[in-house]
Amino acid sequence: MKIHDGIHYIKLDKWDEFLQSYEKFGFKLNSRYIxxxxxxxxxxxxxxxxxxxxxxxxxxxDNEDKNKQRxxxxxTKDDERNFGNGSKSATTExxxxxxxxxxxxG
Numbered sequence: 001m002k003i004h005d006g007i008h009y010i011k012l013d014k015w016d017e018f019l020q021s022y023e024k025f026g027f028k029l030n031s032r033y034i035x036x037x038x039x040x041x042x043x044x045x046x047x048x049x050x051x052x053x054x055x056x057x058x059x060x061x062d063n064e065d066k067n068k069q070r071x072x073x074x075x076t077k078d079d080e081r082n083f084g085n086g087s088k089s090a091t092t093e094x095x096x097x098x099x100x101x102x103x104x105x106g
Contacts, residue, residue, distance in 0.1 A: 001056060002064045007086045008072040008095060010051060011105045015070060018103050019053065025097055027051070036067040041094075046077045049094050050084075072104065 003009065010018050027039040027049075036054035043049060050073045056065040072095055073086045085091070098104045 001058055002062065004071075004086075006088055008088055008091050008104050010070040010072070010098075010103050012070070014103050022051075025101075036069075040075075043074070043094055048075050049073070049091065050075055072098075 022039045026041045028041070030038040030040045030050065032040075036052045036057075038050050038052045038054075040048045040050045052068045052071060052073075054067045054069060056069045057067045058065050068086075071086055072091045073084045074090045074094060075082055075084045077083075092099075095104060
């Protein structure tokens with residue numbers, strides 16, 4: 001599966017542990033949509049961190065996981081749309097607790 005250098009991921013060897021303990025870090029199962037399943041943590045009224053937890057759906061042509069499992073994204077809502085940014089520069093300041101706990105690679 002393709003890994004992007006500019007995105008934070010939950011470590012593969014810590015994945016099961018993260019799934020069992022994400023609530024301790026303030027994440028909740030996202031009820032906004034059914035698939036892909038995700039856990040979210042509010043940063044402000046209109047901004048949240050999201051980590052997709054659905055099984056990978058790997059495209060055979062580009063080897064990319066279309067469900068974005070384990071990727072850490074920052075989402076912002078405006079009046080009409082939601083905007084996501086998965087870059088490390090956007091997400092790092094909001095996941096320092098996960099980094100210090102050893103869950104995040106990169």
